[in-house]
Amino acid sequence: MAPISAYTMEAVVKNDPRAIVLPFIFTPNPVVGMSSEVLYKKLLEGNDPATGRPVIDEIIDILTKPQEKKKPESKKESESIRPRETLQPDTEDNLQQIFYERGWTDGLPIILPTEERVHKMLTGTKRSPDELVGEVYDHDHHELIKYTVGDLAVTAVMAGAKPEHFPVVLAIASLRQSSLRPSTTAFGSMLLVNGPIRNELGMNAGIGAFSPVNQANSVIGRAWTIMSICWGYAKPKRTLWSSQGCNDLYNNMCVPENEERSVWIPFHVDKGYKPEESVVSLFRGWSVINSIGCAAHRSITEELNLEFGVMPPLHSRATIILDPLVAANLKDNEGFHTKQDYCRHLSENIKIPAGQYWKTDYIDMLISSQANAGVEPYASWKLLPDDALIAPFTNPENINLIVVGGETSPLWKASEYGHSGSASIDEWR
Amino acid sequence: MRFVIHPAAMISLTHKVIFSIFHATKSTKGRMQMAQEALISVINPETKRQKLSPDERPPGFGGPQGFFRPHPVSITLAERMDTLENKTLYLVDIGFGGGYNFMLEIQRWFADHMPSVKTIPRRKPGFVFADDENALWDEIKQDGDAVVLGVGG
Numbered sequence: 001m002a003p004i005s006a007y008t009m010e011a012v013v014k015n016d017p018r019a020i021v022l023p024f025i026f027t028p029n030p031v032v033g034m035s036s037e038v039l040y041k042k043l044l045e046g047n048d049p050a051t052g053r054p055v056i057d058e059i060i061d062i063l064t065k066p067q068e069k070k071k072p073e074s075k076k077e078s079e080s081i082r083p084r085e086t087l088q089p090d091t092e093d094n095l096q097q098i099f100y101e102r103g104w105t106d107g108l109p110i111i112l113p114t115e116e117r118v119h120k121m122l123t124g125t126k127r128s129p130d131e132l133v134g135e136v137y138d139h140d141h142h143e144l145i146k147y148t149v150g151d152l153a154v155t156a157v158m159a160g161a162k163p164e165h166f167p168v169v170l171a172i173a174s175l176r177q178s179s180l181r182p183s184t185t186a187f188g189s190m191l192l193v194n195g196p197i198r199n200e201l202g203m204n205a206g207i208g209a210f211s212p213v214n215q216a217n218s219v220i221g222r223a224w225t226i227m228s229i230c231w232g233y234a235k236p237k238r239t240l241w242s243s244q245g246c247n248d249l250y251n252n253m254c255v256p257e258n259e260e261r262s263v264w265i266p267f268h269v270d271k272g273y274k275p276e277e278s279v280v281s282l283f284r285g286w287s288v289i290n291s292i293g294c295a296a297h298r299s300i301t302e303e304l305n306l307e308f309g310v311m312p313p314l315h316s317r318a319t320i321i322l323d324p325l326v327a328a329n330l331k332d333n334e335g336f337h338t339k340q341d342y343c344r345h346l347s348e349n350i351k352i353p354a355g356q357y358w359k360t361d362y363i364d365m366l367i368s369s370q371a372n373a374g375v376e377p378y379a380s381w382k383l384l385p386d387d388a389l390i391a392p393f394t395n396p397e398n399i400n401l402i403v404v405g406g407e408t409s410p411l412w413k414a415s416e417y418g419h420s421g422s423a424s425i426d427e428w429r
Numbered sequence: 430m431r432f433v434i435h436p437a438a439m440i441s442l443t444h445k446v447i448f449s450i451f452h453a454t455k456s457t458k459g460r461m462q463m464a465q466e467a468l469i470s471v472i473n474p475e476t477k478r479q480k481l482s483p484d485e486r487p488p489g490f491g492g493p494q495g496f497f498r499p500h501p502v503s504i505t506l507a508e509r510m511d512t513l514e515n516k517t518l519y520l521v522d523i524g525f526g527g528g529y530n531f532m533l534e535i536q537r538w539f540a541d542h543m544p545s546v547k548t549i550p551r552r553k554p555g556f557v558f559a560d561d562e563n564a565l566w567d568e569i570k571q572d573g574d575a576v577v578l579g580v581g582g
Contacts, residue, residue, distance in 0.1 A: 001507070004531075004579030012581075021504050031580045032527030039527075039534040056538055063575045064513060067506050089468035104474050113472045143478040144485075154474045184582075230474045361526045365557050368524070372554040373562075 002062040006031055007049040008184075011237045015141070023067045025058045026050045032361070086115070099158075103234055106225055106250060110158040121153040124166030125428055129153065134176040136231060140239065145231045147173060155230050159223035164201060165216060168193060169223045170428035171280045175421040178228040179252050182239045185362075186286055188246040190253040190319070190417055191221055192402060194268035195278030197425055198256035205258035207406030210413075212251075221254025248288070255404050261324035262403035263331040264339045271422050278425040283319050283400070285417030286362075287311045294410050299334075300326060301349050307414040308392070309352045312360050314367065316347070316398035317418035323405030326412050343396035350393055355386025513539075513546050516574040520550040521565070524557030528580045535577060549573070 005013060007026040013019040027043045034043065044056050051058065090098065095112055099105050111117065122129055129150030136145045149170065156169045172191065181187035193203060204214035212218060233239045259266045259275075268279035289307045298306075308318065322330075336342035357363055358381070371378035381390050393399060400419050405411065510516060518539070520532035529552055536548040555562030569576055 001576045001578055003581075004577065005581030009581050018504075023506075025579075027531075027580060029582065030527065031531050031582055032525070034527060034530070036530070036534060036537075039531050040537060043531065044534050044538055056535075059535070059577055060513060063518075063577075064510050066509055085473045086470055087473055089470045091466045092469055095469060095471055099474075112469060113474060114469060115472065118472060137481075138478070141478075142481050144481055145476050145478050147476045151474075151476050154472050158474060226474075227476075231476050232478060365524050365526060368552070369554060369556045369562075372552075 002059045004055070004059075010050060012140070015238070023062045025055055025062065027055055104230055105158070106222065106229065108250075110226070111160050113154045113157040117157045118150070118153045121157050121161070121163050121166055122149070124163030125149060125170060127170070127428065133170055133173045136176050136178060138182075138232065138239065140182060143232075147227070147231065151230075152227060155227040156223050158230075159226040160215075160219040161223050162219075165220050165223070167278075167425050167428040168197065168201070168220050168280055169227070171423040171425040172220075172224050172282070173227060174423045174428070175280075175282055177282055177284075177420060178231060178233040179224045179249055180228045180233040180240065180242075181284070182233065182241055184241045184243050186242055186244050186246045187284060188248040188253070188286065188288065188417070189224070190248070190283040190285075190415075191224060191255075192267060192281040192283070193220070193254070193256040193278070193425075194259065194266050194273070194281070195425070196276060197278035198259070203256040205256040205404055206261075207408060209255045209258070209404050209406070210253060217254050217256075218251050221251030224252050224254075225249050253288075258324055258403050258405060261407065263324070263328050264401070264403065267400065267402050268422060270339065271419075273422070273424070279422050280425055281422040282420045283415075283417040284420050285317070285319070285415055288413050288415040288417070290413050291411045295326075300330070300412065301346065304346065304414055305350045305352075308350050308416075309356065311414075311416045312352060312357050312363055312392050313398075313416050314362070314418070316393045316395040317416060318393065318398070319400040319402065319415045319417040319419065321402045321404050321413040321415075323407060323409065323411050324403055325405070325407050325410035327401075327403045329410060339401040340396070342401065343393075343399040346399055347393040347396035348391065351389040351391050353386060354381055354384040354388045354390050357381065357390060357392060510574060513543060513575070515545045515547075517547045517549065517572060519569050519573045519576045520548055521569075521576055521578045522550065522552045523578060523581065524553055525580060525582045527582075531580050532577070 001022075002025060003019075003022050004025045004027060006029040008029040010026055013022075013024050026048050028046065028049055031039070031043065045054055047053060048055050048058055087095070087098070092112065096109055099110055099112075100107065104110075127149045129148060131149045133147055133149055133152060135147070137143075138145060152169055152173050153166065156166055159169075161169055177189075179189040198205065201216040201220075202214070203216045203220075208214075209217065228234070257266050266275065267281060268277065269275055271279070271281070273279045289311070291303065295303050304320065330336045330342055336345065358368070367378055368382075371382040373379075377390075377394055384390065398418070400417075520535050522528035522532050529550065532550040536550055539546045539548050551565060553562070554565060
C-alpha cells in the first residue's frame with residue numbers, strides 16, 4: 001500500500017504511532033478543487049514537499065522496493081502539568097504576557113486568577129472545588145482531560161465571570177464539549193441559556209443580544225472558550241487545525257432565549273425541562289446566515305429555502321433563530337401555533353436539487369457512505385438525476401427554533417448548527 | 430484592584446520593594462516619578478492531561494468496530510513486488526474532497542506511461558473518518574496486487 005496525504009497533515013502522521021510506521025507520501029496542499037492538469041503536472045509529477053522527489057516516483061518505489069518500517073520517534077514526555085499550582089509571582093503586565101505566550105488566553109487580556117478571586121468564584125456554587133465535573137478525551141493524542149470545579153473556577157475568573165455566573169459555566173463544562181473543534185474546517189459553537197437565571201444574571205435576549213454589549217452574555221460565552229483553551233484545544237497543528245478559524249468562538253454566540261416575548265414555548269421546554277428550570281444548551285456547526293433584509297417579497301419559508309440551498313443540512317440538523325416579530329407573524333398570521341408545526345412545514349417545503357445536495361463537499365464527504373450502505377433516503381437520493389428536487393429535512397425534530405431579538409426588525413439567523421446537548425444549571429448552583 | 434501577595438513574594442518585597450523608574454525628564458524639572466509594582470501570585474489554569482495506554486482508551490463511535498479501531502499490536506508491511514507491470518493497482522479515494530479526481534489522474538498517468546498496469550479507481554464506501562467497512566479490502570485482497578490510498582487532508 002502507498003498511503004498519500006496532503007502535506008499539511010504531516011504533523012498528524014508524525015504524531016500518530018499508527019501512521020508514523022507507514023511509508024507516507026505527501027502532496028502539496030490543497031488537492032481539492034484543483035484542475036485535472038494541476039493534479040497531473042503539479043501534484044502527481046511534482047515533488048513531495050517532504051522529500052523533494054516526484055510523487056509518482058515515490059508511489060512506484062514504495063510499491064516495488066523494499067520498505068523499512070519506520071520507527072516512532074522517541075518523544076520526550078510532555079511537561080508534567082500541575083493544575084492549580086501557583087506560578088512564580090510576577091507583575092501584572094508580565095503575568096498577562098506569560099498567560100498569552102503559554103497559549104492560555106484567547107488573545108484578549110484576562111482577569112488574573114489569584115487565589116482570592118478563585119475562592120470568591122467558588123462561592124457561586126455549593127459544589128466542592130475537588131469535585132470532578134467532567135472529562136474529555138483527546139482522540140488525536142489519546143489523552144484524557146479531567147477537570148474539577150476548582151479548575152473551572154480558575155478559567156471562569158480569567159474570562160471575567162462573576163460568582164453568580166459560575167453555575168452556568170459549570171453546566172456548560174458538564175456537557176463535556178470543547179467549544180473549539182480539532183478540524184481543519186471553521187467549526188463554530190453556540191450557547192443558549194433558558195429559564196429564570198437569564199433574568200437573575202441580567203442577560204440580554206433583546207436588542208443586540210448577539211452584539212458585544214452585555215456582560216453576562218460576553219463572559220459566560222467567553223468562559224467556554226477559555227476553559228477549552230486551557231483543556232489544550234488551541235495548540236496549532238496539535239489540536240487546532242481550522243484553516244481560517246471562526247470568530248464566533250470569542251463568546252460562542254452566547255445568548256438567552258427571549259422567552260417573555262416569544263409566542264412559542266421555550267427551547268428548554270421542548271427538550272423536556274420545566275419552564276422554571278434554568279438550562280444551558282450547546283450547538284455547533286459551520287455556517288450562520290444573518291438575514292440581510294426582511295421577508296419583504298418572499299415568505300420566510302421561501303427565504304429559508306434559498307439559504308439552506310447553500311448549506312444543506314446534515315441529518316436534518318438546523319438551528320433557526322427568529323426575532324420575536326417573526327415568530328409572532330408565523331403564529332398569528334400564518335397559523336403555526338407551535339414550533340413543531342412550523343418545523344413540519346419547513347421539512348415539507350424546503351427543497352433543493354439532488355445534484356446541488358450531493359456536490360456540496362461536506363455532504364459528499366459525510367453522507368455518501370450512508371447512501372453506499374443503503375441507508376434511506378440517501379441511497380434513493382443518490383440515484384436521482386441532478387435536477388430532481390429533494391426535501392433534505394426529513395426529520396423535523398432536528399430543526400431547532402429559538403426566539404431571540406429586540407423586535408426592531410423582523411429578522412432571523414439561519415444555520416446548519418445542530419443541538420449537541422443541554423444541562424441543568426440549577427444542579428450546579 | 431486588590432492583589433494577593435504570595436508568601437514567597439512577601440519576603441522578597443520586605444527587603445526590596447521593586448521600584449520602577451519610568452519617567453525622568455527635564456520638562457518635569459528633574460522630578461522623578463517612581464512606581465511600585467506589586468508582585469502577584471496566580472494559579473496555573475491548565476487542566477491535567479492523562480496519557481492513556483491502548484487498553485485504557487475509550488471505545489469510539491461510527492461503526493461496529495468503533496470510530497477508531499484499537500492500535501494494532503504490530504504493523505507488518507507487505508512484501509513488495511518487483512514491478513508494477515501487468516499488475517492490478519487499486520486507487521482508493523478515502524472520501525476527502527478532491528481525492529477521487531487525484532486518483533483519476535494517477536490512472537491517466539499509468540495509461541500514459543505504464544499501460545500494462547491495470548488501475549481501478551474506487552471510493553472507499555465506509556465513513557471517511559473510520560475503517561468501518563471490509564468489503565472493499567476483501568475485494569482488493571482477492572483481485573488486487575497493490576493499493577494507492579488517499580488523499581488525507
